[in-house]
Amino acid sequence: MEIEVSRRKFLQGTVAMSVVGGTAATVTNLFSSGHGAAAKPGTITNENTKTGSGKGHDVATLCEMCVNKCAALARVENGIVTKLNPNPMFPKSKNMLCARGNAGIQALYDPDRLKFPMVRVGEKGEGKFKRVTWDEAYNAILNGTDKFPGLAKILDEEKDNRSSMLFCAGEGMAEHTFKQFFQAFGSANWLNHASICLQTVASGYGVTIGAYPQADLDNADYVIMAGANRAEAIVTPDTMDLFKRTKGKGAKMVCIDPRFTNTAAKADKWLAINPGTDLALVLALTYVTLDENLQDNAYIKKYFKDYDAYRESVLSNKYTPEWAEKITNIKAKEIYAMAREFAAAAPKAVYYPGRRSTFAKNDFQLRRAMAIFQSLHGAIDCKGGLIFGDKIKLAGHDGLEPLYAKAQARGIVKKENRQEGEAGYDDCAVVSGGGSWIGWRNRYIEDKMPYNVRGMFCYKHNPMQNMPNTKKTAQMLKKMELVVTIDTMPSDTVMYADVVLPECTYLERTDPVKTFGGVEPSIAVRNKVVDPMFETKPVMDIMKGLTTKISKPLFEISKKYDEDVQEQIEDDGEETTYEEFDLTLPFLHSQEELNHHAVAAYPGAAEALHHGGVFYPKMEKSFKQVSANVYQYYKENEKAYSVAGGKPKTASGKIECNIKSLAKKGIDPMPVWRDEYEFSVPAGKFKLLTGRHAQFTQSGTSNNAMLRDLMPENFVWINKRVAAEKGIKFADMVEVSSSTGKTQLKAYPTEKIAPNQIFFIHGFGEESSSLTWAYKNGGNDNAVIEDVIEPVYGAAAMHETNVEIRKV
Numbered sequence: 001m002e003i004e005v006s007r008r009k010f011l012q013g014t015v016a017m018s019v020v021g022g023t024a025a026t027v028t029n030l031f032s033s034g035h036g037a038a039a040k041p042g043t044i045t046n047e048n049t050k051t052g053s054g055k056g057h058d059v060a061t062l063c064e065m066c067v068n069k070c071a072a073l074a075r076v077e078n079g080i081v082t083k084l085n086p087n088p089m090f091p092k093s094k095n096m097l098c099a100r101g102n103a104g105i106q107a108l109y110d111p112d113r114l115k116f117p118m119v120r121v122g123e124k125g126e127g128k129f130k131r132v133t134w135d136e137a138y139n140a141i142l143n144g145t146d147k148f149p150g151l152a153k154i155l156d157e158e159k160d161n162r163s164s165m166l167f168c169a170g171e172g173m174a175e176h177t178f179k180q181f182f183q184a185f186g187s188a189n190w191l192n193h194a195s196i197c198l199q200t201v202a203s204g205y206g207v208t209i210g211a212y213p214q215a216d217l218d219n220a221d222y223v224i225m226a227g228a229n230r231a232e233a234i235v236t237p238d239t240m241d242l243f244k245r246t247k248g249k250g251a252k253m254v255c256i257d258p259r260f261t262n263t264a265a266k267a268d269k270w271l272a273i274n275p276g277t278d279l280a281l282v283l284a285l286t287y288v289t290l291d292e293n294l295q296d297n298a299y300i301k302k303y304f305k306d307y308d309a310y311r312e313s314v315l316s317n318k319y320t321p322e323w324a325e326k327i328t329n330i331k332a333k334e335i336y337a338m339a340r341e342f343a344a345a346a347p348k349a350v351y352y353p354g355r356r357s358t359f360a361k362n363d364f365q366l367r368r369a370m371a372i373f374q375s376l377h378g379a380i381d382c383k384g385g386l387i388f389g390d391k392i393k394l395a396g397h398d399g400l401e402p403l404y405a406k407a408q409a410r411g412i413v414k415k416e417n418r419q420e421g422e423a424g425y426d427d428c429a430v431v432s433g434g435g436s437w438i439g440w441r442n443r444y445i446e447d448k449m450p451y452n453v454r455g456m457f458c459y460k461h462n463p464m465q466n467m468p469n470t471k472k473t474a475q476m477l478k479k480m481e482l483v484v485t486i487d488t489m490p491s492d493t494v495m496y497a498d499v500v501l502p503e504c505t506y507l508e509r510t511d512p513v514k515t516f517g518g519v520e521p522s523i524a525v526r527n528k529v530v531d532p533m534f535e536t537k538p539v540m541d542i543m544k545g546l547t548t549k550i551s552k553p554l555f556e557i558s559k560k561y562d563e564d565v566q567e568q569i570e571d572d573g574e575e576t577t578y579e580e581f582d583l584t585l586p587f588l589h590s591q592e593e594l595n596h597h598a599v600a601a602y603p604g605a606a607e608a609l610h611h612g613g614v615f616y617p618k619m620e621k622s623f624k625q626v627s628a629n630v631y632q633y634y635k636e637n638e639k640a641y642s643v644a645g646g647k648p649k650t651a652s653g654k655i656e657c658n659i660k661s662l663a664k665k666g667i668d669p670m671p672v673w674r675d676e677y678e679f680s681v682p683a684g685k686f687k688l689l690t691g692r693h694a695q696f697t698q699s700g701t702s703n704n705a706m707l708r709d710l711m712p713e714n715f716v717w718i719n720k721r722v723a724a725e726k727g728i729k730f731a732d733m734v735e736v737s738s739s740t741g742k743t744q745l746k747a748y749p750t751e752k753i754a755p756n757q758i759f760f761i762h763g764f765g766e767e768s769s770s771l772t773w774a775y776k777n778g779g780n781d782n783a784v785i786e787d788v789i790e791p792v793y794g795a796a797a798m799h800e801t802n803v804e805i806r807k808v
């Protein structure tokens, strides 16, 4: 089987699918069914289809090629998805589908995708599996094979300690469905992507102003875009709207980045900063604001708590622009100018909150300082500033969270004899809902868990690629006795699985309906476009099948060890008692039924979502096309620019600039600079920077042939003069190494990066040979990034590694 996509047509924006019968290609498809046959509608046939000429219909869906969830209309002809078009109805995506979104069609027709359940037959990590039926896969999870133990043995030996299984998941609309399984199962060990993503940003803003806000880039007159590469990392409609207004067309944007990125090129000014020193910059901007009395005193009076203490801290510590210049490498006069220009534009001014990973160990304090700086100018919950927006409420549905007496608390280690002012845990001060991924992993491989953890379920998540220190992640996966992965692609992590459960792609399933808050709140849904191909299933159906198999046998184990359960059975009988432990309960209804229920309070919503994918109040009256590609969703006076007149969403209703309770946990109650935050690189080494690219979403899209056409591999940026000294020319193969490991990729000598730094894009260099296009393609940053743990939430600090580089 071969699937061929015309690159030329793709670039014209007419993604025509040409589906042809079995020819050559360099497809090393370990997981091919061998039959060349697919399932039901959506079946790949020998017919060619041409977009727009066949009889077809459109299905409203939501993109899953990145986190943004833009609305799309999938064109279906003869059971084949031939084109993804933007859906103009959705206020969030405003009739836009980026290159990644267009290439979603390849996620569906990728010949390498997982096609049927499999069970490991080789050594762990070897990637040798045999195809099995769904029932055999569920049975292997419950009872094991000669290669690995099943849940029944593990839970019996661990005396019904449900926390002996770890559950982890990546971001996605069906993450909630998988999490219901985790909750019903009764483990305390849940890890998600937060601590390798937005944890410190979301929490920093959360504790300071009460929520992680959106930025009203449409209306801001002045934007400081620091550590956020919008033109490359994520190209959404608000990115485009912002860049339409820069360079003298309405808004001034200053880009702060160690590298000269495409965002820098689109900005009015670019200031190169030393990596990890943004906190010093924000403190200096705050100093100028306070010293020159540029703040919004009326707002401060109404909404600040402990303003005087923060003012005193910033001024007495003398966080002057001259002080910051030495640390950040940004000229003092530029800092003065920025602070004054921001104040002049406020409240239509934005210090962009950023939507990416933790860079440095001080990231939590950086985000707090940014939130406070923004608030000093009263630019909160207002047009052109940071906004909270509104949200349309959805009805919930019943879940299941039985109490297992033997289930241990989360696998963390509390500090013994902790004094007030010390962090509460061995590796961080606070444990968030998503936990500290690298903290947990390291504790596990170092045998520091308070009890045995012996297996894991991993949903839509690729920790082998996504977590710093790949070697340690491999060690963790090898040590786990039972690894179950649910995924669409044979990722590096799937190679370490004992049981592989193939999920269908986003175009083959209906996901939980979602409410999208903002200035123009709406509800949107991902409708199933075509039936699942091969033997893949939506996670809802997978959970239904799995829980049907394991629920009763696992209850038998609880009966054996749990005295409360035994007593309850004596009182109420087994059948009644089991009802509280019946793992199938959250999965009794179809996703469509649950979605219908969620929006039942809004007349016409279910129908609108089914047909157009989007619903919001009064949409029939207010939606209209204004010009060629501009639409109106809400009338201007009905937009939620402000929901509480600028009031913060914290419990106190105030801007929290001095949180004394943090001090009890060893965290600075106010953002301050510490010497250990200084940027330094030993002679002969380079600070490794990593980042995203507009056409790739981490490792999730690395095997997408359409996107690979746009950027075949990642190159390492190295300063041109340094490269010349080292005899490194463009496209020379180089090795990047650290104390953690090494990786090889081609060189890109450039003036766009400082002499003591190098950069390459995350998400390349996969080791799974079942990924035809991604296998050993480019370099893997996480093979080199050291596992430096940010001290507050235990997030992975991605820009703290110094590396060596040599030509190979």
Ligand code: SF4
Binding pocket: 063, 064, 065, 066, 067, 068, 069, 070, 093, 096, 097, 098, 099, 100, 101, 102, 234, 235, 236
């Ligand atoms: S920004 Fe692009 S990849 Fe992300 S959801 Fe929108 S269309 Fe999809």
